[in-house]
Amino acid sequence: MAAITETPEAFAQKLADSGRRNTPQREVVYGVLMKRQDHPTADEVFVRVKQEMPTISLATVYNCLEALVQCKLVRAVNFERGPTRYCPNLSPHAHFHDEATGATYDIDLPEGVLSQVNAVLPAGYDAKSVEIIFRGSAKDLRSEPVAGRSSAAPKR
Amino acid sequence: MAAITETPEAFAQKLADSGRRNTPQREVVYGVLMKRQDHPTADEVFVRVKQEMPTISLATVYNCLEALVQCKLVRAVNFERGPTRYCPNLSPHAHFHDEATGATYDIDLPEGVLSQVNAVLPAGYDAKSVEIIFRGSAKDLRSEPVAGRSSAAPKR
DNA sequence: CGTGGACTTGGAATAATTCTAATTCGCTAT
DNA sequence: ATAGCGAATTAGAATTATTCCAAGTCCACG
Numbered sequence A, B: 001m002a003a004i005t006e007t008p009e010a011f012a013q014k015l016a017d018s019g020r021r022n023t024p025q026r027e028v029v030y031g032v033l034m035k036r037q038d039h040p041t042a043d044e045v046f047v048r049v050k051q052e053m054p055t056i057s058l059a060t061v062y063n064c065l066e067a068l069v070q071c072k073l074v075r076a077v078n079f080e081r082g083p084t085r086y087c088p089n090l091s092p093h094a095h096f097h098d099e100a101t102g103a104t105y106d107i108d109l110p111e112g113v114l115s116q117v118n119a120v121l122p123a124g125y126d127a128k129s130v131e132i133i134f135r136g137s138a139k140d141l142r143s144e145p146v147a148g149r150s151s152a153a154p155k156r
Numbered sequence C: 001c002g003t004g005g006a007c008t009t010g011g012a013a014t015a016a017t018t019c020t021a022a023t024t025c026g027c028t029a030t
Numbered sequence D: 001a002t003a004g005c006g007a008a009t010t011a012g013a014a015t016t017a018t019t020c021c022a023a024g025t026c027c028a029c030g
Helices: A008-017 A024-035 A042-052 A058-070 A111-118 B008-017 B024-035 B042-052 B058-070 B111-118
Strands: A075-077 A085-087 A093-098 A104-108 A125-138 B075-077 B085-087 B093-098 B104-108 B125-138
Touching: A008 A024, A024 A042, A024 A058, A042 A058, A058 A075, A058 A085, A104 A125, A111 A125, A111 B111, B008 B024, B024 B042, B024 B058, B042 B058, B058 B075, B058 B085, B104 B125, B111 B125
Parallel strands: A093 A125, B093 B125
Antiparallel strands: A075 A085, A093 A104, A125 B125, B075 B085, B093 B104
């Protein structure tokens, strides 16, 4: 739950920092991403945004998403083949892609692991970002509590 | 350099294990991937394969690549947006994507790091595979030896 | 208030991949 | 050997995701 909630001012500021303007469209697109953090595709964002702003075009949704990614308000994630998905969670995290349901979960990344991973790079490699993607199946504990044995604490 | 060289028999066996046949097309596609491990796209594989087998079709290249991925002879990698790339290196490794040149390098993953990474998964998440992708810029030591100081050993 | 640059829009264009339907191939069992 | 059968190949059409383009808007600034 860190850095997930950008204030409207911080939002406008980050756009300005990268030489961009704030616009109603960008606010709505960002708002949609924040409202339900389920890693929607551009198309999905489009249909949700249209409910609040019926005149918006798909091209604009792509533009807005691109702008938000550029100024680091949003992360883009790609699972194999499929369309790009968008994620407003800025804290360091990996993604878990449930192959059965298609759902995507954020996995919190402790600081230590991130530096461990970066340490595998030989000299001469300068990484600006790392992305970690798990693939498999997940029992979503949020909607499906573990029977009998409560409070399944995250391993480690 | 481990598990990179599949013998023709092992090759056929892995196909058979997943209920598939060996075919000349699959051999040639695999051969092309082995010959130059530069993570080509399906299109690139297609043009290389055509030199040895001019009658092959693009659809077949896609089929073959898919078959090889399914029976775990080849890994598919996706960098944001761009086309899928293919990699016959089976040993556990991450990918480093040089944003300037578009080149992709395999980064060897020590066993320890892999388990460290897997340990971040909370209970209920069962990962069948992990993928780690670095993005940044690389000075390719292979083609550009470090002046003066030879044998730059990989850090760690 | 007029100019310029960034932004939006709808539609056309492109790129990558998948689908389809018609062969062809190669075992397996007669 | 050979008929039969499922898997594989092929060419081209179709689909999907995304980008491009040209025209029109909207501000911010002088």
